[in-house]
Amino acid sequence: MTRSRATAIGFVAVLLWALLALLTVGSAPVPPLLLNALCFTVGGLLGLVWVLATGGLAQLRGVRWPVYAFGTLGLFGYHALYFSALRLAPAAEAGLIAYLWPLLIVLFSGLLPGERLRSGHLLGAALAFAGAGLIITGGGGPGFQAQYLPGYGLALLCALTWSGYSVLSRRMGDAPTSSVAVFCLATAVASWGLHFMVEETVWPQDMLGWGATLALGLGPVGLAFYVWDIGVKRGDIQLLGTSSYAAPLLSTLVLVISGIAAPSWVLALSALLITGGALLAARASLSA
Template sequence: MTRPRATAVGFVAILLWALLALFTVGSTPTPPLLLNALCFSIGGVLGLIWTWASGGLGQLRSVPWTTYVFGTVGLFGYHALYFSALRMAPAAEAGLIAYLWPLLIVLFSGLLPGEHLRLGHLLGASLGFAGAAVIIAGGGSTGFQADHLPGYGLALLCALTWSGYSVLSRRLTDTPTSSVAVFCIATAIASAALHLVIEDTVWPDGAFGWASILALGLGPVGLAFYVWDIGVKQGDIQVLGTASYAAPLLSTFALVLAGIAAPSWGLAIAALLITGGAALAARASLRR
């Protein structure tokens, strides 16, 4: 697969993750670890079916166990933190803090062999960060509030976890994408085990709650991982990281359309900053 095509495949994940916050809110009041278990069970089973149909089951035997541990920790850690953050703080604000991971990907990727940070990357990342800051400061549904700090702190850990996972995945280019299915199944098992120990079981509220969980498992917590794996391993990780600034914008729009977050002028200003930053950083990579 060519680098531009792999980058385009990675863009699909960004579109799917734009719906992550909306469906997470729809899954209320299911606790985070149970939500993890349900969603990753769906995504993992679908991945195994695809792997079997494509004749790739044999490849899974050659994957080192350390790679399986790495992938499981990445998926489990990010989503356990993300679901918890959105249960402890307003969805718009917590989601946007979690979406600082594109900025971190662009910066961290400069440490990879063969990659270099250019002025355009830094300026684009700065514009994207400024756009997210505008929304967090006053363009979201409630603005910043001190009693939501625990949720905001978990959201920041989300950003660090996913950016680290994405950048380090670049060093696993020989690992087949089908291994993501094993990551998902292992994450579901670990989440279910911890849920039984530390959480009360609360099932989704009605048909809409179950539909939200199904949508999460099929898209943002399913297909998104497989296409993202292709993108970060074979595509332009700096373009993907910066273009990911569109995800918080699209996510906020989805929350506004659903009536969960209120629209504001701050959203329009952030839109210009985010899209302009993504275009600037993408141009810097393309000029290479």
């Protein structure tokens, strides 16, 4: 597989993740850990079918346990934080903060051997973080609502978790993509256990809720991980991370078009700052 093809395959995940906020809202009022459990059960079984169909089961025996632990913690941590953030804060605003991860991938990837940061990366980061600050402050006007701060904080932890997971995945490039199925199944087991310990069980309320939950497991919390794993391990990680600038804008547009988020100047400017910052960083990578 060529590097460019692997990068293109990885970008499919970005398109699927543009639907993550919409489907998460549609799955309400399912609590975060239960939603994690349901989605990763579907995503893990999807991966298991693929592993069996491609004869990749034998590859899993050679994977070291730290790799399984790392992958499970990455998937479990990000989505538990993301689902919690969208239950505690408005979906569009929390989603935009969570989508700082493409830019953080570029910044963190500068720590990898053979990579370095340029002024365009740092300027892009400044613009994107200004967009996140605009969301939190509500533009300095009456839009600021302190009750949403915990959700925004969890969304920022989301971005840090996924960008760190993606960059460190390069250090574990010897693990086959089939191992992602184990990550998903292990995440499902951990989520089921913690759910029954700390949450009240609230199932999806209707067919729409069940449909959104199933779609989450098949797409953004299923197929997306397998194609993303191929991209970050075999493709151009900086180009993949920076080309993901489309994710926050697409996600916000989906929420506005669906009527879940109301259009406003703060939301529009924040989306443009976060997207533009990542695009600026992308230009710096492409010109290197």
